Structure formats: structure tokens, C-alpha cells
Amino acid sequence: MKLHFSKRAKLFKTDALKQLLSVVSKPDIISLAGGMPAPESFPVELIQKLSAKVLNDKKALALQYNKTPGIDEVRETLANWLNKQYGWKLSAENVMITTGSTQAFDLIAKIFLDFNDKIVLEDPSYMGALWCFDTYKLNYITVKSEADGIDINELEDKLKSNKKIKFLYIVSNFQNPTGRVIELSKRRQLIDLANKYDFLIIEDDPYCHLRFEGKAVPPMKTFDTEGRIIYLSTFSKILAPGLRVAYIAADKEIISWLANAKESADLSSNTISQYIVNEYIKGEYVEDQIKKIVKIYKPRYKTMLKSLSKYFPKNSYWTEPEGGMFTWVELDEAIDTEKLYSKAIEHNVAFVPGVHFYAHKDVKNTMRLNFSNVPEENIEKGIKILGKLLK
Amino acid sequence: MKLHFSKRAKLFKTDALKQLLSVVSKPDIISLAGGMPAPESFPVELIQKLSAKVLNDKKALALQYNKTPGIDEVRETLANWLNKQYGWKLSAENVMITTGSTQAFDLIAKIFLDFNDKIVLEDPSYMGALWCFDTYKLNYITVKSEADGIDINELEDKLKSNKKIKFLYIVSNFQNPTGRVIELSKRRQLIDLANKYDFLIIEDDPYCHLRFEGKAVPPMKTFDTEGRIIYLSTFSKILAPGLRVAYIAADKEIISWLANAKESADLSSNTISQYIVNEYIKGEYVEDQIKKIVKIYKPRYKTMLKSLSKYFPKNSYWTEPEGGMFTWVELDEAIDTEKLYSKAIEHNVAFVPGVHFYAHKDVKNTMRLNFSNVPEENIEKGIKILGKLLK
Numbered sequence: 025m026k027l028h029f030s031k032r033a034k035l036f037k038t039d040a041l042k043q044l045l046s047v048v049s050k051p052d053i054i055s056l057a058g059g060m061p062a063p064e065s066f067p068v069e070l071i072q073k074l075s076a077k078v079l080n081d082k083k084a085l086a087l088q089y090n091k092t093p094g095i096d097e098v099r100e101t102l103a104n105w106l107n108k109q110y111g112w113k114l115s116a117e118n119v120m121i122t123t124g125s126t127q128a129f130d131l132i133a134k135i136f137l138d139f140n141d142k143i144v145l146e147d148p149s150y151m152g153a154l155w156c157f158d159t160y161k162l163n164y165i166t167v168k169s170e171a172d173g174i175d176i177n178e179l180e181d182k183l184k185s186n187k188k189i190k191f192l193y194i195v196s197n198f199q200n201p202t203g204r205v206i207e208l209s210k211r212r213q214l215i216d217l218a219n220k221y222d223f224l225i226i227e228d229d230p231y232c233h234l235r236f237e238g239k240a241v242p243p244m245k246t247f248d249t250e251g252r253i254i255y256l257s258t259f260s261k262i263l264a265p266g267l268r269v270a271y272i273a274a275d276k277e278i279i280s281w282l283a284n285a286k287e288s289a290d291l292s293s294n295t296i297s298q299y300i301v302n303e304y305i306k307g308e309y310v311e312d313q314i315k316k317i318v319k320i321y322k323p324r325y326k327t328m329l330k331s332l333s334k335y336f337p338k339n340s341y342w343t344e345p346e347g348g349m350f351t352w353v354e355l356d357e358a359i360d361t362e363k364l365y366s367k368a369i370e371h372n373v374a375f376v377p378g379v380h381f382y383a384h385k386d387v388k389n390t391m392r393l394n395f396s397n398v399p400e401e402n403i404e405k406g407i408k409i410l411g412k413l414l415k
Numbered sequence: 416m417k418l419h420f421s422k423r424a425k426l427f428k429t430d431a432l433k434q435l436l437s438v439v440s441k442p443d444i445i446s447l448a449g450g451m452p453a454p455e456s457f458p459v460e461l462i463q464k465l466s467a468k469v470l471n472d473k474k475a476l477a478l479q480y481n482k483t484p485g486i487d488e489v490r491e492t493l494a495n496w497l498n499k500q501y502g503w504k505l506s507a508e509n510v511m512i513t514t515g516s517t518q519a520f521d522l523i524a525k526i527f528l529d530f531n532d533k534i535v536l537e538d539p540s541y542m543g544a545l546w547c548f549d550t551y552k553l554n555y556i557t558v559k560s561e562a563d564g565i566d567i568n569e570l571e572d573k574l575k576s577n578k579k580i581k582f583l584y585i586v587s588n589f590q591n592p593t594g595r596v597i598e599l600s601k602r603r604q605l606i607d608l609a610n611k612y613d614f615l616i617i618e619d620d621p622y623c624h625l626r627f628e629g630k631a632v633p634p635m636k637t638f639d640t641e642g643r644i645i646y647l648s649t650f651s652k653i654l655a656p657g658l659r660v661a662y663i664a665a666d667k668e669i670i671s672w673l674a675n676a677k678e679s680a681d682l683s684s685n686t687i688s689q690y691i692v693n694e695y696i697k698g699e700y701v702e703d704q705i706k707k708i709v710k711i712y713k714p715r716y717k718t719m720l721k722s723l724s725k726y727f728p729k730n731s732y733w734t735e736p737e738g739g740m741f742t743w744v745e746l747d748e749a750i751d752t753e754k755l756y757s758k759a760i761e762h763n764v765a766f767v768p769g770v771h772f773y774a775h776k777d778v779k780n781t782m783r784l785n786f787s788n789v790p791e792e793n794i795e796k797g798i799k800i801l802g803k804l805l806k
Contacts, residue, residue, distance in 0.1 A: 025613075025641045027668065028581065033526045036675035063475035071478060072470045075687075079463045084454030087462060087655035123514050123659075123681040130680055134550070135424045156679040159525070190419065222416075250416045264478035266686030268514075277418065284427035288547040289521055290514040294685045295657030296466075 035159040050372075054406035056393045057374040059200065059349065063397075065317045066264045070309060071300060078299040090295045093283040094121030094271075098302045102271055105305050110246050117276045120283060123293045125230060125270040128256045129156040131285045132226060135278075136190050137162060144182070144192040146174045148352075148381030148390070150200045150228065153193055164383040165189065169199070171343075173206030176213050183221040191224040191254075196244055198231040198348025201381045201392035205346070211244045218252045228256045230270075233314045235347035236322040251275035259301050261349075262314055267297040321349070324395040327403045335411025342393075349396035352378070355414065360388045367413050373406045426550040441763075445797040447784045448765040450591065450740065454788075456708045457655045461700060462691060469690040481686045484674040485512030485662075489693045493662055496696050501637050508667045511674060514684045516621060516661040519647045520547040522676045523617060526669075527581050528553060535573070535583040537565045539743075539772030539781070541591045541619065544584055555774040556580065560590070562734075564597030567604050574612040582615040582645075587635055589622035589739025592772045592783035596737070602635045609643045619647045621661075624705045626738035627713040642666035650692050652740075653705055658688040712740070715786040718794045726802025740787035743769070746805065751779045758804050764797045 078086050093099065099116035106112050106119075122128045129152070137143070137160045145154070147166040157164075165186055167179045174194060183189065192214070196206050206214070218225050227244045245255040251274070258270035272282060286292075304310060328351055332342050341354040355361065361377040368374065378390025395403060469477050484490065490507040497503050497510075513519045520543070528534070528551045536545070538557040548555075556577055558570045565585060574580065583605070587597050597605070609616050618635045636646040642665070649661035663673060677683075695701060719742055723733050732745040746752065752768040759765065769781025786794060 025643060027672075028527070028579075029672065030525065030527050030529045030532075032529070033672055033676070036525075036672075036679060038675050060480055063479050066475045066478040068470055068474050068478065072467060075466050075470070076463060079459055079466070083459050084457045087457040087459065087657040088454050089451055089651075089656045123684075126678075126682040127680065134421065134427075136419070136421050138421045138423070141421075152679075152682070159679060188419075252416060260480075265480045266478040268681065268683070268685045281418075281420065281424055281427075284429050285424070287517075288427060288543075288550060289518065290659065290681065291517040291543070292659070293514075294659045294688060297685060297687075 037155040054402045055374040074303040098298045134285045142189045189223040193226040202352040203343045203345025231348040238346035327400040328395040331407035355389045428546040446765040465694040489689045525676045533580045580614040584617040593743040594734045594736025622739040629737035718791040719786040722798035746780045
């Protein structure tokens with residue numbers, strides 16, 4: 025039997041990720057390629073306790089279908105929690121639960137994007153978002169990333185020459201892959217540009233709480249004057265990704281359209297997990313959990329920086345983010361990190377070649393290094409091996 | 416600010432469902448409109464126990480991301496469980512976890528369907544599947560439903576005059592909305608037709624275990640000779656829908672493509688819930704739970720049939736399924752059940768007007784009645800009121 029797939033089917037990413045996953049599952053590999061939180065940070069006992077509480081309190085209700093945009097009570101808790109942190113004025117109707125932020129990408133794409141539509145991406149951008157957007161056959165407009173976030177001048181130039189842009193997708197804090205944070209005044213400028221040139225901003229902010237040092241910058245959504253920001257975040261990085269609880273905060277009309285799309289995507293997200301998140305916030309466990317995570321990640325990050333200084337060629341550049349899960353390295357222009365990757369695997373070290381993060385796959389000499397899920401001694405070992413291969 | 420939605424955005428269903436949901440949440444309503452299992456059937460204590468066991472045994476692993484097509488161990492448990500029930504020969508690679516069967520519809524559509532592609536639907540068909548397929552702008556070929564399943568002669572006629580059909584979507588047991596079961600010889604004939612005319616069959620089978628009487632018929636997949644059947648089922652109806660654990664059993668190549676699509680849909684399904692289902696099967700709790708459910712549904716179903724006989728006009732027809740969650744009523748041709756619905760709501764009774772289950776919305780005199788989630792006294796009261804309104 026010959027299978028007759030859709031045109032779109034061929035657009036889903038396969039090889040790159042499967043290669044990465046298959047490598048990660050080799051037991052003796054030092055993988056700096058991952059994007060996972062450290063499992064030793066997961067509060068297993070707390071989740072056990074909250075799960076028991078939820079089933080005791082809510083009983084069958086915790087096991088039934090829930091409403092498509094999320095459980096009313098949980099949406100309200102999230103709205104209040106966000107309002108408290110950022111001085112926002114959300115109500116429950118501004119918040120929607122998604123099955124991971126990956127689902128949010130797909131719902132947003134379904135609701136806003138037609139074939140050949142224009143969206144703006146920072147270069148480099150989060151690979152998982154690209155994988156989703158790639159299947160909608162868009163017209164990508166890329167703007168380079170600077171140390172303090174997207175290049176505003178280049179962005180405005182491109183906005184002038186490209187009409188009808190649907191949205192800018194951007195990670196505002198400790199970007200994946202670069203670890204960069206958009207500087208405060210740039211955040212305001214981005215809103216001004218969105219208002220002036222009539223586009224939306226997808227502010228993807230999974231890492232904001234993972235700050236090791238320095239002062240937090242308010243989310244862009246804080247400065248949103250016209251409801252143009254669709255804010256995405258998740259409990260995958262500050263509680264546990266296996267719960268698959270992420271959320272969108274946006275204009276009510278947008279939420280309502282996204283909920284229509286979610287109806288045909290998975291009907292509703294996991295009920296118990298939403299209630300667990302509800303208890304996690306209301307029981308005020310979040311802050312301690314974040315401290316616990318930062319305590320694990322910060323020394324790993326320090327080891328990463330120290331090792332890069334010690335072992336990497338002097339003409340390499342790398343970011344020194346104040347938080348998050350990744351460092352980004354730019355190497356000598358002659359180096360192709362996909363070739364380096366094959367050699368590194370032979371020496372049992374993995375990383376993600378940076379090319380996967382570029383919308384047009386046109387930059388070859390970069391790499392993303394993960395430190396959140398690698399013990400210090402392995403970080404040093406892995407970077408040492410990579411450094412040797414580079415020399 | 417004016418929002419610029421995609422063409423597709425307008426294809427997502429909104430009003431019909433929202434009306435149904437808003438009505439269902441009125442406290443004094445007798446809703447025969449639902450499609451939910453009875454919450455009193457949910458094994459709250461068992462799930463509490465299994466959840467604690469999973470977190471004790473698997474610890475952080477139960478909270479981490481899991482592989483996109485599902486946890487290996489759970490896929491293997493499902494394959495073995497299906498093999499044991501039906502004599503199939505699946506391996507773990509033939510099975511994939513989805514976040515509800517709703518997700519399966521969307522992934523299948525993404526992988527197989529281009530604009531204007533032809534699919535065959537039984538008339539009437541499950542509304543939730545229609546809602547998803549509608550957003551792909553397909554060419555629907557409908558074939559009428561008979562008491563023993565889809566009309567095979569009409570199907571073959573339409574297959575002769577319509578080339579390049581992608582698939583037939585069909586619910587094989589206790590169909591939603593009719594409650595009908597495809598008779599054994601028709602199942603074999605459907606496979607023969609699929610082989611002869613080169614199309615796939617999406618066999619959606621969420622209700623197979625909810626049999627009150629009569630003898631089970633093997634799933635169509637049992638007779639699949641060329642790997643043409645994509646079999647969907649779920650733990651929503653035999654454990655708890657809030658877990659959002661459903662599964663696909665199919666040809667390995669198809670599973671691999673569907674997993675590529677799931678990567679960009681939600682990355683992976685809830686980890687703890689998958690492990691709970693794993694323990695539910697391996698601990699051999701399924702059979703007792705099904706008995707418990709049937710014990711609740713059967714008297715409700717009997718009350719439904721008795722009340723229909725007693726109160727509905729003599730020229731009405733209704734199905735008498737041997738299981739499932741729904742009865743289907745065909746009324747005098749002059750009756751428009753959408754008009755009846757407005758009146759019924761004034762009298763605090765809800766049902767689903769049958770028109771929503773027809774791909775072309777061209778039949779007006781039918782209704783779907785749910786008995787799984789309504790106490791006996793309310794079934795009788797509700798049917799009595801509807802009967803009065805009909806006379």
C-alpha cells in the first residue's frame with residue numbers, strides 16, 4: 025500500500041530532532057543539546073501532596089472534562105497571580121490554558137496565519153516555534169539579535185518595506201537559544217512599532233523566573249497599550265513539564281478565537297494538572313521552588329562560562345545571560361557546527377548546531393549549549409572536548 | 416485595533432457548542448445534550464492510589480517531558496493489552512498516545528488532507544470530528560447510516576464515481592450520535608472496499624467497552640490486511656476524560672508521521688496520566704471499572720427507552736443500542752429540532768439537534784439524547800417534557 029500524504033505532511037520536522045533525541049538517549053553521552061529542566065529540581069513530594077489534595081477536595085470534578093479555555097477557577101488564579109507580579113489588570117477571560125506553549129504556537133498559527141503571510145522572527149529564534157510555523161508556509165522576515173535584544177533599527181527598516189505583517193514572534197527573557205534579555209527601552213519601542221505598523225507581538229516568556237542575578241525587566245505586555253501582545257508562559261520551567269500546563273494572556277477577543285481553535289485541537293487540557301497548578305500558586309509554593317531551581321542552575325551556568333573561557337578558542341564569542349537555561353556561542357566564521365556535531369558525537373558530546381534556530385538556515389558557525397540539565401563535572405568535560413575539537 | 420484573522424479562523428465552530436455548554440451549566444436544566452461520562456463512575460480513590468504509586472515509583476521521571484509519540488513503556492503496555500483483547504500483533508511502535516482523540520483527528524487531518532480532498536463520512540457522524548475536518552475545507556462524501564452500520568451499496572456506488580478518496584471516518588461501536596454498531600460482515604466488506612479503492616479507514620472506537628448486552632464484535636482493525644485502518648480509542652470513557660489520554664493504533668509508518676505532527680501540536684501528552692493508565696491496565700483494574708460503569712449506564716438507558724415509548728409520538732423512530740452513551744431519534748419529517756430546541760430550553764430541557772451531526776447540515780428532524788450522565792428520574796422528566804412539546 026502506498027500512503028498518500030498531504031503537502032503539509034512533508035513540512036513537519038523529523039530528522040534534526042530525531043537525531044538529537046536518539047543521541048540524548050545514549051547512556052554515556054554528555055548532552056549539552058537538551059532543553060529540559062533538571063529533574064532533580066522537580067518537587068515530587070509537593071506534587072504528590074497537591075495531587076492528593078486536589079483529588080480529595082474536587083473529587084470527580086478533577087477527573088471530568090473541563091472547559092476548553094481552561095478551568096474558570098484556574099484562569100482566575102492565573103490572572104490574579106500575573107496581576108500581582110506585573111501590575112496587570114487581567115480577568116479570567118484574558119487567560120487561557122494550553123497543553124504546553126507548543127500548543128499555543130499552533131493555535132495562534134491556525135487563527136492568524138494564511139499561506140504566504142508575513143511574520144517577523146528574531147534571528148536566531150526558538151527552534152520549536154519555527155518547527156510549528158514552518159508547516160504554515162509563511163513569508164519569514166528576519167531581524168538580527170543584538171546583545172540587548174532584537175535590532176530595532178533593522179526591524180523598523182523591514183517594517184517600512186513590508187506591509188501587512190501579522191506578528192512578531194519573540195522570546196523576551198533569556199531567549200532560547202541566545203539567553204538574551206530584551207532591554208527595557210527596546211520593549212517600549214517594540215510596542216510603539218506594533219502600534220504604528222499594525223502588527224501583533226507574540227511574547228514568549230517561559231524563562232522569566234529563572235534569573236540568577238541582575239534585576240528583572242517587566243514583560244513587554246506591561247507596556248501594551250492596544251492589546252497587541254499575546255503573552256505566553258508555562259509551568260514547564262518552574263514546576264514540571266510533564267504536567268503540560270502552559271497559558272496565554274491576551275485580549276479577550278483573541279482568547280475567545282484561540283479557544284475555538286483549541287476545541288478542535290484537544291478539547292481541553294489535563295484537569296488534575298490544572299488544579300495542581302492552582303494549588304501551587306495559591307499555596308504560595310512558587311517562590312521557594314524558583315529559589316531551588318536557581319540554586320541548581322546557577323553553579324552549572326558559572327561552570328559553563330568558566331569552561332568556555334578555559335577551553336574555547338580565543339576568537340569565539342558567547343553570551344553571558346543572567347538566567348535561563350542556555351548559552352549561545354558564535355565561532356570563527358570558517359567553522360560549520362553541523363560538521364563539528366558529527367565529530368563531537370564520536371567523542372560522546374552533543375549540542376545543538378545553531379543553524380536550526382535560523383529561519384533561513386543561513387548561519388553555520390553557532391551553537392546552543394544547555395546547562396540546566398547537566399551536572400557541573402560533565403559541563404566542564406563536555407566543553408573541554410568541544411574545545412579540543414575546535415583547536 | 417482591528418484584528419486580522421486567517422481564512423481558517425472563521426471555520427472553527429463556535430456558536431453551536433457555546434450554546435450547548437452555556438445551557439448545560441444552568442443549574443436547573445435537565446441536559447440530555449451532554450457527551451460526558453457520569454462523574455460518579457470515576458474511580459477517584461483508585462486514581463489517587465495509582466497517582467501516588469506512579470510518583471513513588473517513577474519520581475521525577477513522572478514529571479519530565481516524555482517522548483512525543485508517548486512513553487515507550489506505556490505504548491508497549493497498550494500494544495500488549497490490545498493484542499490480548501483482539502488477537503492483534505502490535506508492537507509499541509504501532510501505538511501512539513494523543514491528548515484526547517480530538518488531537519488524533521487534527522493530526523490525521525494535518526498529515527493526510529489537502530484543501531478540497533475527499534473523505535467519506537457516515538451521515539450522521541460524530542460532531543467533534545466534523546468540527547475538526549470542517550477547518551480543512553474538504554470535499555465531504557456522505558453515505559447514509561443503516562441500523563447495522565453504513566450503507567455498503569451506497570458507499571460502493573460513491574467510491575466508483577469518486578476517485579482519490581483519502582479516508583472513511585467511522586465510529587464502529589455505539590456510534591456517536593446513533594448508538595449503532597457496524598455488523599460483522601459489513602466490517603469485512605469495508606476492509607475489502609478500502610483495499611479495492613485504495614483509501615484508509617479511521618476507525619474511531621471510544622465506546623466499545625460500554626456494552627450492556629449482546630455480543631461484542633471485533634474492531635474492524637482485526638480484519639485489516641494492508642495496514643489501512645487507523646484505530647482510535649481513549650481512556651476518557653473507561654477511566655476519566657480529565658486525564659486526556661487517548662491512543663492511536665496503526666501502521667508504523669503512519670504513526671511516525673503522526674508523531675512528527677504531534678511534535679508541533681503539543682510536544683507530548685501529560686506524563687503522570689500516561690503512567691496512571693499504564694498502572695490501570697497492568698494492575699488489571701479495567702474490567703471491574705467497566706462493570707461499574709455499565710451498572711450505572713444500563714438502567715439509565717432502559718429508562719430512556721421506556722420513556723421514549725411512553726411519551727414520544729408514535730411515528731417517531733429511535734435506536735435501541737446495546738451500549739454506549741446515546742440514543743438517536745428521528746421524528747416526523749415536518750419537525751425541525753432546532754426550533755424544538757429553543758422551546759425545550761424554555762422548559763429547562765436540553766438535547767443536541769441532529770442537524771449538527773450531518774456533514775451537509777441537511778437533515779432537520781433528528782436529535783441525539785444522552786443517557787450516560789443523567790439520573791433516571793431526570794431522564795423520564797426530560798423525555799416527558801420533550802414528548803409534550805412534540806404533541
